[in-house]
Each structure stands twice: as C-alpha cells, then as structure tokens.
Amino acid sequence: MSARAETRLWIAQRASAVALALCVVVHLVVIIYAMRGGLSAAEILGRTRGNVGWAAFYTVFVLAAAVHAPIGLRAIAMEWLGWRGRSLSIAMHLAALGLAVLGLRAVWAVFA
Amino acid sequence: MAEWAAMKRLLVRVWRGGEQGLYHRFRVPREANQTVLDVVTYIQQRLDPTLSYRFACRVGMCGSCAMTVNGIARWTCRTHVAKVARDDRLEIGPLRNLPVIKDLVTDMSGFFDKWARAGGQMVPTATRKDALARVPPDSRERRAADAGIECIGCGVCYASCDVVSWNPDYLGPAALNRAWTLVNDVRDGARLDRLRAVAGDAGCHACHTHLSCTERCPKHLSPTAAIAGLKRATALAALKGEL
Numbered sequence: 431m432s433a434r435a436e437t438r439l440w441i442a443q444r445a446s447a448v449a450l451a452l453c454v455v456v457h458l459v460v461i462i463y464a465m466r467g468g469l470s471a472a473e474i475l476g477r478t479r480g481n482v483g484w485a486a487f488y489t490v491f492v493l494a495a496a497v498h499a500p501i502g503l504r505a506i507a508m509e510w511l512g513w514r515g516r517s518l519s520i521a522m523h524l525a526a527l528g529l530a531v532l533g534l535r536a537v538w539a540v541f542a
Numbered sequence: 543m544a545e546w547a548a549m550k551r552l553l554v555r556v557w558r559g560g561e562q563g564l565y566h567r568f569r570v571p572r573e574a575n576q577t578v579l580d581v582v583t584y585i586q587q588r589l590d591p592t593l594s595y596r597f598a599c600r601v602g603m604c605g606s607c608a609m610t611v612n613g614i615a616r617w618t619c620r621t622h623v624a625k626v627a628r629d630d631r632l633e634i635g636p637l638r639n640l641p642v643i644k645d646l647v648t649d650m651s652g653f654f655d656k657w658a659r660a661g662g663q664m665v666p667t668a669t670r671k672d673a674l675a676r677v678p679p680d681s682r683e684r685r686a687a688d689a690g691i692e693c694i695g696c697g698v699c700y701a702s703c704d705v706v707s708w709n710p711d712y713l714g715p716a717a718l719n720r721a722w723t724l725v726n727d728v729r730d731g732a733r734l735d736r737l738r739a740v741a742g743d744a745g746c747h748a749c750h751t752h753l754s755c756t757e758r759c760p761k762h763l764s765p766t767a768a769i770a771g772l773k774r775a776t777a778l779a780a781l782k783g784e785l
Contacts, residue, residue, distance in 0.1 A: 433741035437780040440747045440773065508743060509708040 431519075439501050446498035453491040478540040485541040492533030500525040552627060554581055556593065557635040560642050565633065566590075572630065578611050578618035582634060582646065595646040602760065605694030608701070609646050610635040615701040617760040637701035653697055653714070660717035660745070661736035664724055675729045687726040690719045690768050692761050699755035699765050711744040715755035715765030718746055722768035725775055734784055737776050741785060746772035 431439075467473060478484045500522040507513040507521075550572040555565040568585050579597055586593040597607040602620040609618050611626050612633050623632065640648035668675065677684050699715040700706055706714050713721075721740045724730050740746050746769045755765040779785045 431742065433738040433745075433776070434780055434785040436742035436745075436747050437776045437785055441777050441780060444777075505743070505748075509705070 439504075442497055443501040446494040446501075449490060449494035450498055453487070453494060456487065457491065475540060480541070485537055488537045488540075489534065492530060492537060496526045496530035496533065499529060550630070552581065552623065553631045554585065555631075555633045556582070556585060556646070557642075558593070558645055560644055563642075563645075565635070572623070576623045578609070578616070578621045578623060578626065578632065578634065579607050581623060581632060582609075582618065593646070594644045603694060605696035608637055608696040608698050610637060610701065615698040615758055617696055617698065620760060637697055639701050639703065639706045640697065648697075650697060653700055653716070654695070656713045656717040657695075657720055659739065660713045660721040661724065661732060661739040662717060662720045664727060664730050665732035665735075667729060667731035677728055681728075683726040683728055686771060687723045690723045690763055690765070693719055693763060694761060696760065698758050698760055702754040702758040704752060704754065705748050705750055709744065709748055712748050713740065713745050715749075715769065718749075718772060719763065719765040719768040722771050725772065734779065737772070737779050738785060740772050741776040741780075746776065749773075 464473065464477070478488075503525060504518060504522045507518055552570045552572050554568045554570050556568060557563055558566045568589050570581050570584050570589075573580070579600065582593070582595050583597075586595065595607070595609070597619060598604040599606075600619045602617060605617070607618045608615060610616075610633075611618065611621060612628060612631075614626075615637055616626070618634075626632065634646065636642045636646050636648045640650060640653060643649050679685075693716060695716060697716065699719075703712075703715055705712050718740055721736055725733055725736055730736075742748075749766070749769045751766055751770070753766050756763070756767070759765065776785065
C-alpha cells in the first residue's frame with residue numbers, strides 16, 4: 431500500500447483512538463451511575479429511547495470502533511499471519527462494515 | 543599448574559557454525575575489568591583460532607563488535623563481564639535478526655541496505671561555491687538531529703526489535719533514526735522523498751513502541767523517539783497533501 435494510504439490509516443487509527451478514549455470514559459461512568467438504581471432493561475431504555483443525544487453519542491462510539499479495530503487487526507494479520515494485499519484489504523473493509531452495521535443496529539434498537 | 547587450578551574461570555558457551563550450529567564450551571580465566579570482547583579474543587587467540595568474530599576499535603566507536611550476550615544484544619567491547627555474567631557463566635552468540643555467516647559474524651548488508659532504503663543519504667541543496675550553512679545549535683531541528691546523530695551502526699537496536707523479527711521488510715530502528723536526523727537537517731533537500739520512503743508498514747508506522755531499541759542502545763539514543771517524530775512528520779505531510 432502507498433505511503434500516503436498507510437499514513438492516512440495511521441491518522442485514522444489515532445483520531446479514532448482519541449474518540450474512543452472519551453467515549454469509553456463516558457460509557458463507564460454511565461454504567462456505574464446506572465447501576466445505582468439496579469440494572470434493568472426498562473431503566474436503560476428509559477434513558478436512551480427517543481434521546482437524540484445518546485443516539486448521537488453511541489453512533490460516534492460505534493463508528494470510531496469500526497474505524498479503529500480493523501486497522502489494528504490488519505497490523506496483527508500482517509505481522510502474525512503474513513497476510514497482505516488485496517484480500518486482506520477486502521477482509522478488513524468487511525470487518526469495518528460488520529462492526530458498523532451491528533453497532534448501528536444496536537444503537538437504533540435502543541433509540542427507536 | 544597450581545596457579546591454573548587456583549585461578550577463577552568463566553564457563554563460556556560460544557556459538558559455532560552458521561544458521562545451523564551449536565554452542566561450544568570454553569573455560570576462560572577471569573580477569574579484573576575483563577570485557578566480553580576480551581573473553582572472545584582470549585578464546586580465539588589461545589583456545590580455538592578458527593573462531594570468527596568481528597571487532598575494530600575496542601573503545602565503543604566503530605560499532606562492529608555487537609553480539610548476543612546471555613540473551614541480550616550488547617556492544618561487547620564496552621560490556622564488562624562483571625555486569626553480565628551469571629554465576630561466572632556467559633553465553634555468546636551472533637546478533638538476532640541478521641543472517642549468520644559464521645560463528646559470531648553476521649551479514650550486516652541487509653541492515654545497511656535498509657539505511658539506504660530509508661533515505662539515509664543526505665541530499666545537499668548547496669554547492670561548494672555557497673557559503674557554509676548556519677544552523678543555530680539551539681534550534682528545534684538541530685536539537686532533534688543531535689539527539690540521534692551519535693549512532694555507531696552497531697545493530698544492537700535492530701537485533702533487539704521484535705517488529706523486525708515479525709516483518710523482515712521493516713526498516714528497523716537504526717535506519718529510521720538516521721532518516722529522522724536527516725529530516726531535521728535544514729541543509730537537506732529530500733525531505734518529502736524521505737518521508738515517503740519511511741511511511742508505511744515497512745517503515746515508521748510498523749513500530750509498536752515496545753522501546754526495546756531505546757532500552758538496549760549502547761549510546762543511549764532513542765530510536766523510538768525518532769520513529770515517533772517520523773510518524774508526526776508523515777502525518778502532517780499527509781494532511782497537507784504532500785505525501
């Protein structure tokens with residue numbers, strides 16, 4: 431892959447890591463806070479259903495993970511499996527798409 | 543004879559052969575202030591003249607005597623036996639991540655080819671008719687170049703790097719450190735070509751920041767910092783659309 435493309439992937443992974451760091455902190459704080467009144471599906475849905483703010487937050491979270499994880503998996507696949515080239519690129523795009531679709535579906539499920 | 547019996551000795555295992563081979567055992571008299579290179583030299587001069595090893599300056603300048611000593615890559619001329627021997631035992635082998643030619647001698651050509659591939663040659667912008675360049679010693683670029691310029695090319699960082707062992711194309715810490723000193727050389731005219739050469743999965747972006755190179759560098763340089771600098775420089779160039 432070209433120097434420019436590799437560098438862009440690196441920037442994308444760093445930028446998504448920044449987003450993930452913030453999202454994970456907020457997510458953990460909410461988990462601890464939510465547990466105080468006992469954990470129930472009704473309480474979670476009460477917080478998220480129809481709430482555009484939480485939907486936007488978790489959409490950002492999902493998209494950051496969908497960008498971040500496949501780039502890291504790609505490095506592992508190259509180093510540990512010697513997997514390179516177009517097939518790896520296709521597989522990682524599919525991994526990104528899978529994470530995004532599954533994650534956004536979950537976001538929609540607790541919003542709608 | 544009684545003197546020999548009373549003498550304290552080291553039990554030294556030394557790699558013999560090429561990629562395939564085995565460790566031979568030698569007993570070497572223990573001396574005060576003895577270096578690992580002294581031990582290897584004693585074996586070659588007194589016990590087995592067929593032992594091959596490489597050295598030149600003996601004072602930590604030339605970078606030719608690096609070997610694996612008790613599992614860790616070191617410059618042997620400046621490594622005291624007292625620092626590394628365990629129970630008066632030493633195991634001395636060739637550097638990791640490089641093809642073994644014979645015994646303790648590795649083929650360093652791939653290592654130095656990577657310096658060239660990383661754009662390790664300076665590309666001058668001035669001619670002999672121009673005035674000497676003035677580089678302020680306290681400028682940011684000069685200080686960044688200074689931090690990496692004392693590399694002696696011994697290959698200890700390269701032998702200590704796990705990424706090199708996983709990805710044989712990886713340029714390695716020494717070549718990338720060299721590239722970073724040139725990226726910061728204001729007299730150089732090939733900055734973007736060099737950044738293109740060091741970007742990518744065989745270049746600075748492959749580094750995992752394990753810091754083995756920085757931990758082991760006998761000159762106490764930090765190739766890791768140089769590689770981080772290259773990551774920043776390539777990222778900025780990519781964002782500006784220059785790469």
